[in-house]
Amino acid sequence: MIKERMDRFKENKESMKAIKANLGRDTSVIAKEALAIKAWANQLTNYFPEGSTQSPSEALPAIWENFEDFKARAAANANAAGDLANLARSGADTSALTNGFKALGKTCKDCHNDYKE
DSSP states (O other): OHHHHHHHHHHHHHHHHHHHHHTTSOHHHHHHHHHHHHHHHHHGGGGOOTTOOOTTOOBOTHHHHTHHHHHHHHHHHHHHHHHHHHHHHHTOOHHHHHHHHHHHHHHHHHHHHHHBO
């Protein structure tokens, strides 16, 4: 389970890179990758069964001490990814897409700051 979730986070990171590379370019890539992030965010908490902190996990025990908050942060990530996908599909300009990308990245960082080594 730990390796699988870590692999999924690596895929998520690649999606973020693809989105960044396509700001001002291909909105279909942005929408596709944002939807992939949303799908992972909606499943993410299922990959954190209690006590799954063995190496090579970087998950902090705070996840299980504050699991409702952890779930809320995953939901915020899913919502931000969905918002970005909607912006990309609606033909939003580069500025709006960049702001949506930054909002999505903030949801990642906010969670990592509290729940990742």
